[in-house]
Amino acid sequence: MKKKGPPVDHEVNAGVNVSVGDMPPEEFRKYGHQLVDWVADYLQNIERYPVLPNVLPGDVRRSLPASPPEDGETMDKILADVDRLIIPGMTHWNHPRFHAYFNSSASSPGILAEFLSAALNGNAMVWQSGPAVTELEEVTVDWLRQMLGLPADFWGMILDTASTSTLHAVVAARESLADLNMREQGLTGRKDIPRLRLYTSEFAHSSVEKAMMTLGLGLGSVCKIPVDEQFRMRPDALAEAIARDRHSGMRPFCVVATVGTTSVTSIDPIPAIADICEREGLWLHVDAAYGGTAAIIPEMRSILAGCERADSLVVNPHKWMFVPVDLSILYTRRPKILRQAFSLVPEYLRTAHDDVARNLMDYGVPLGRRFRALKLWFVLRYFGVNGLANRLREHLRIAQSFKSWIEADPEFELLAPVHFGAICFRAHPPGVDDENQLDSLNERLLNAVNERRDMFLSHTKLGRTYALRMVIGHLRTEEVHAKKAWELILQELKRLRV
Amino acid sequence: MKKKGPPVDHEVNAGVNVSVGDMPPEEFRKYGHQLVDWVADYLQNIERYPVLPNVLPGDVRRSLPASPPEDGETMDKILADVDRLIIPGMTHWNHPRFHAYFNSSASSPGILAEFLSAALNGNAMVWQSGPAVTELEEVTVDWLRQMLGLPADFWGMILDTASTSTLHAVVAARESLADLNMREQGLTGRKDIPRLRLYTSEFAHSSVEKAMMTLGLGLGSVCKIPVDEQFRMRPDALAEAIARDRHSGMRPFCVVATVGTTSVTSIDPIPAIADICEREGLWLHVDAAYGGTAAIIPEMRSILAGCERADSLVVNPHKWMFVPVDLSILYTRRPKILRQAFSLVPEYLRTAHDDVARNLMDYGVPLGRRFRALKLWFVLRYFGVNGLANRLREHLRIAQSFKSWIEADPEFELLAPVHFGAICFRAHPPGVDDENQLDSLNERLLNAVNERRDMFLSHTKLGRTYALRMVIGHLRTEEVHAKKAWELILQELKRLRV
Numbered sequence: 002m003k004k005k006g007p008p009v010d011h012e013v014n015a016g017v018n019v020s021v022g023d024m025p026p027e028e029f030r031k032y033g034h035q036l037v038d039w040v041a042d043y044l045q046n047i048e049r050y051p052v053l054p055n056v057l058p059g060d061v062r063r064s065l066p067a068s069p070p071e072d073g074e075t076m077d078k079i080l081a082d083v084d085r086l087i088i089p090g091m092t093h094w095n096h097p098r099f100h101a102y103f104n105s106s107a108s109s110p111g112i113l114a115e116f117l118s119a120a121l122n123g124n125a126m127v128w129q130s131g132p133a134v135t136e137l138e139e140v141t142v143d144w145l146r147q148m149l150g151l152p153a154d155f156w157g158m159i160l161d162t163a164s165t166s167t168l169h170a171v172v173a174a175r176e177s178l179a180d181l182n183m184r185e186q187g188l189t190g191r192k193d194i195p196r197l198r199l200y201t202s203e204f205a206h207s208s209v210e211k212a213m214m215t216l217g218l219g220l221g222s223v224c225k226i227p228v229d230e231q232f233r234m235r236p237d238a239l240a241e242a243i244a245r246d247r248h249s250g251m252r253p254f255c256v257v258a259t260v261g262t263t264s265v266t267s268i269d270p271i272p273a274i275a276d277i278c279e280r281e282g283l284w285l286h287v288d289a290a291y292g293g294t295a296a297i298i299p300e301m302r303s304i305l306a307g308c309e310r311a312d313s314l315v316v317n318p319h320k321w322m323f324v325p326v327d328l329s330i331l332y333t334r335r336p337k338i339l340r341q342a343f344s345l346v347p348e349y350l351r352t353a354h355d356d357v358a359r360n361l362m363d364y365g366v367p368l369g370r371r372f373r374a375l376k377l378w379f380v381l382r383y384f385g386v387n388g389l390a391n392r393l394r395e396h397l398r399i400a401q402s403f404k405s406w407i408e409a410d411p412e413f414e415l416l417a418p419v420h421f422g423a424i425c426f427r428a429h430p431p432g433v434d435d436e437n438q439l440d441s442l443n444e445r446l447l448n449a450v451n452e453r454r455d456m457f458l459s460h461t462k463l464g465r466t467y468a469l470r471m472v473i474g475h476l477r478t479e480e481v482h483a484k485k486a487w488e489l490i491l492q493e494l495k496r497l498r499v
Numbered sequence: 500m501k502k503k504g505p506p507v508d509h510e511v512n513a514g515v516n517v518s519v520g521d522m523p524p525e526e527f528r529k530y531g532h533q534l535v536d537w538v539a540d541y542l543q544n545i546e547r548y549p550v551l552p553n554v555l556p557g558d559v560r561r562s563l564p565a566s567p568p569e570d571g572e573t574m575d576k577i578l579a580d581v582d583r584l585i586i587p588g589m590t591h592w593n594h595p596r597f598h599a600y601f602n603s604s605a606s607s608p609g610i611l612a613e614f615l616s617a618a619l620n621g622n623a624m625v626w627q628s629g630p631a632v633t634e635l636e637e638v639t640v641d642w643l644r645q646m647l648g649l650p651a652d653f654w655g656m657i658l659d660t661a662s663t664s665t666l667h668a669v670v671a672a673r674e675s676l677a678d679l680n681m682r683e684q685g686l687t688g689r690k691d692i693p694r695l696r697l698y699t700s701e702f703a704h705s706s707v708e709k710a711m712m713t714l715g716l717g718l719g720s721v722c723k724i725p726v727d728e729q730f731r732m733r734p735d736a737l738a739e740a741i742a743r744d745r746h747s748g749m750r751p752f753c754v755v756a757t758v759g760t761t762s763v764t765s766i767d768p769i770p771a772i773a774d775i776c777e778r779e780g781l782w783l784h785v786d787a788a789y790g791g792t793a794a795i796i797p798e799m800r801s802i803l804a805g806c807e808r809a810d811s812l813v814v815n816p817h818k819w820m821f822v823p824v825d826l827s828i829l830y831t832r833r834p835k836i837l838r839q840a841f842s843l844v845p846e847y848l849r850t851a852h853d854d855v856a857r858n859l860m861d862y863g864v865p866l867g868r869r870f871r872a873l874k875l876w877f878v879l880r881y882f883g884v885n886g887l888a889n890r891l892r893e894h895l896r897i898a899q900s901f902k903s904w905i906e907a908d909p910e911f912e913l914l915a916p917v918h919f920g921a922i923c924f925r926a927h928p929p930g931v932d933d934e935n936q937l938d939s940l941n942e943r944l945l946n947a948v949n950e951r952r953d954m955f956l957s958h959t960k961l962g963r964t965y966a967l968r969m970v971i972g973h974l975r976t977e978e979v980h981a982k983k984a985w986e987l988i989l990q991e992l993k994r995l996r997v
Contacts, residue, residue: 020889020890020893021889021890021893022890023604023606023607023821023974023975024606024608028607029610029611030535032607033535033538033611033614034535036535036611036615037528037531037532037534038528039615040531040614040615040618041524041527041528041531043618043619044521044524044527044618054631058630058852058855058856060630061630061634061635062637062638065635065638067641068642068645069643069645069879069884070884071885072883072885072886073882073886074880074883076608076611076881078880079877079880083615086631087631087635087873089631090631091619091630091631092622092628093619095618095620101628102628105620105622107618107619108522109522110522112614112617112618113530116613117534117581118613119605119609119610119614119823119874120542120605120610121541122592122604122605122823123589123590123592124590124592124603124824129590130590130592130600131589131590132552132554132559132588133554133559133584133586133587136557136560136563137559139560140560140563143565144566144567147566161659161867161869162865162867163866164864164865164867175715183712183715183717184712184718185717185718185719186717186719187712187717187719188692188715188717189692189693189695189716189750190692190693190694190720190748192690194686194687195688196687196688197687207844207845207866211864213685214840214843215670215714215840215864216685216713217681217686217714218685218686218687219682219684219685219687220683220685221685222685251688252687263847264846264847325617325869326620327865327869342713343712345708345709347704347705347761348762348959348960349762349958349959350705353946357556359556366663366666366709366713367659367660367662367825368660368662368705368706369603369659369662369817369825371825376617379577382567382568382572382576382577383522383574383577385568385569386567386569386570387569387570387571388571391519395518459847461846461847462846462847476521477520479519
């Protein structure tokens with residue numbers, strides 16, 4: 002560092018005494034380089050860390066001071082505390098044996114972009130406050146639209162998470178009921194508003210119900226449609242439910258279908274559901290937060306068949322597209338409705354460009370909008386369409402291997418079709434047929450596996466059946482990791498059965 | 500770089516050909532170091548960039564390919580495009596002559612923390628998915644609570660922006676009406692729900708109205724209370740409006756007061772408003788997103804007087820606390836109500852720790868929760884309480900200087916008291932007294948100043964009066980920058996008046 006200029010060690014150590022302004026530039030440079038090496042080592046040696054930390058609730062909190070420091074502290078001390086206090090309390094989402102929930106991988110180009118994004122600190126409230134932030138968002142979101150095979154009339158925007166995207170979709174669905182004049186009048190103090198009903202499968206993500214709670218539409222207004230033997234929404238049951246609700250005076254307004262449900266990655270029959278939505282005049286929102294990404298692979302594109310008829314669709318590049326959290330995209334064919342629901346321009350945000358430029362604040366709740374598009378741009382460019390498709394294909398291949406290991410083992414049972422990178426299964430030793438006993442065995446197996454801390458598995462319930470969920474979708478996961486995970490599961494089952 | 504291992508130039512250049520996995524570690528190291536130097540230079544030379552870019556709507560978009568690359572591209576090419584295509588389209592929020600809106604400064608410790616946060620890719624959905632992410636959030640949020648002088652019964656959580664925080668507060672306010680059973684029943688299909696009224700001043704931020712639109716409560720349910728001559732909500736008018744509404748059958752449920760309004764940084768009389776809220780049984784939410792930060796300065800703590808009686812309060816460390824966007828904190832004395840409004844735990848998110856650990860997903864819309872607390876921790880520790888207070892004090896001092904320059908100049912007029920770092924003023928040359936003419940002159944002055952691109956000013960309306968807003972709140976802004984800004988304003992006025 003000294004090569005770059007005059008000796009600055011004094012200032013570096015005395016940074017805490019500077020009473021105005023930022024950290025001295027040479028100090029930033031020093032610790033920036035130090036951090037790059039730290040992160041490079043971390044990523045390179047990630048397998049030396051336990052996936053799950055060996056801490057109990059409250060341990061990290063108790064290790065930290067109860068009050069903030071009166072005077073500034075050195076970066077040396079802060080970074081040492083990262084190693085000492087934070088890292089041992091992390092669940093390592095970047096570990097290749099993270100097989101729980103859905104993966105989220107921070108790829109290197111994504112990490113570098115986030116670093117740059119933090120430094121630029123861009124903010125696309127209005128076009129003027131971030132022209133490149135606004136337009137790179139529009140461009141990258143459109144690139145991904147093309148990669149997914151969605152038609153050109155799908156316009157998209159970046160939000161934080163799928164929960165937020167789905168909430169925005171439900172708001173747009175409600176706003177599309179033009180006669181209600183939601184924006185001005187709202188729902189209260191009126192006697193003319195029938196119960197607004199939303200339909201989704203019993204396997205839909207909890208965010209659908211959370212949106213309905215949040216928006217004051219109520220959990221009781223969510224009609225959960227039963228699924229078929231492959232956990233897909235039954236269109237006949239949907240049509241019946243709508244007819245029944247209309248008959249009893251309710252007003253259906255929205256259907257949320259899923260491509261890749263959270264529990265079991267089932268794919269609702271979108272074309273049949275779209276038929277019903279068109280016939281009934283309902284807003285169709287598709288939750289493709291996880292599964293949609295697979296459509297990047299040309300031979301998998303059919304999973305989004307029918308989605309071109311959806312009113313809105315959410316896909317999460319921060320799940321299976323190697324973009325660090327958070328980055329969710331809400332696409333809609335009806336951006337004017339979204340704008341009508343959310344646009345509100347106070348005087349202090351008016352600009353000379355309002356007639357010719359798109360101000361992204363007009364399409365959602367958050368006013369401040371950080372420069373998330375940068376990481377999407379870096380990731381799409383660095384890997385390229387083919388590079389992403391190859392990586393996804395490899396995950397699908399490993400998942401099929403894992404499936405074959407289950408099928409070949411008489412002690413285990415596959416519980417659902419494997420469409421993507423998630424496998425639902427359970428231990429089912431020959432002769433053990435009591436369901437309660439099986440549930441208990443599998444719950445103990447999950448806990449035993451996770452208590453080893455060198456892999457992380459999660460679970461779900463399929464109907465009343467306790468199921469283990471093994472997900473393969475981390476950028477750094479290779480077949481050898483899945484194999485090791487399988488061995489650990491076998492070992493733990495053996496120990497439990499002794 | 501070569502010192503660290505075998506020659507890797509071939510792999511570095513061939514990274515695009517690797518068909519699985521991440522960027523090779525040595526390539527990450529190389530570009531990481533390159534980026535650190537780039538960012539260090541950027542921050543050091545920020546004044547060489549124009550604050551406002553010389554681009555028109557569509558310019559950046561047109562400079563980018565219409566479709567994503569089929570094959571991966573090199574980091575060299577991507578980083579070159581950052582310089583060539585992105586930087587010239589940035590509004591530089593990190594420029595010390597950014598005087599528009601409210602500032603957001605990315606301090607060096609904040610930038611370093613964001614880099615680390617992206618690499619760790621932590622996610623505090625549930626405690627188990629991020630013990631350190633969860634607990635560091637609770638600890639840092641509590642540190643800030645102490646710094647602001649809020650009582651120990653205020654619990655807080657991190658969200659993206661104040662708009663989102665205020666939306667959550669309004670949901671909690673609605674949920675607190677226990678008899679309505681919002682969570683289950685919602686607002687539709689019932690004839691027993693009177694109009695739910697929310698009160699806020701005519702100077703409140705637009706996010707209050709946006710929350711009401713989003714939640715289906717309607718703009719028409721927002722009652723805007725008039726302000727006094729210092730732009731503060733009039734408690735007498737509030738009490739009258741509540742009485743009038745009750746008389747006409749409406750149901751008041753929430754008051755949103757502001758400490759530091761966006762237009763003019765006025766401070767609503769919180770103690771008097773809290774009296775009314777307690778008497779009337781209304782939820783009091785305080786928007787201290789900008790102004791609250793000043794309470795870190797001991798002698799300014801009184802600006803939050805009365806806030807200890809609020810039900811919820813939002814403050815944004817990403818505004819005037821040198822934390823990069825985004826990071827907003829919602830405090831509430833009634834976390835149980837917030838949890839009641841938002842908690843919904845599907846089977847696949849249940850963990851063994853649910854009885855003993857706090858799962859932050861239970862308190863808001865987003866399920867995924869990135870590791871934002873890390874940047875708050877770095878900033879609070881690096882600067883320390885005193886270091887932050889000193890920096891804020893200096894901004895207040897410069898703002899008072901700027902105010903004195905306006906007062907000493909017969910061509911200008913101060914339009915509002917200066918409580919914090921924002922000054923509302925206008926050119927008002929002697930003899931020009933037609934209000935339309937003055938509005939037009941000041942609008943032209945704003946445009947002329949911003950068209951120079953070496954400073955960025957924004958505007959508002961105070962009643963019918965067009966006002967210029969000069970904000971001093973960037974970490975890197977010194978008196979010399981404010982002085983230069985003042986000179987530029989004088990120059991442009993002179994040119995317009997010739």
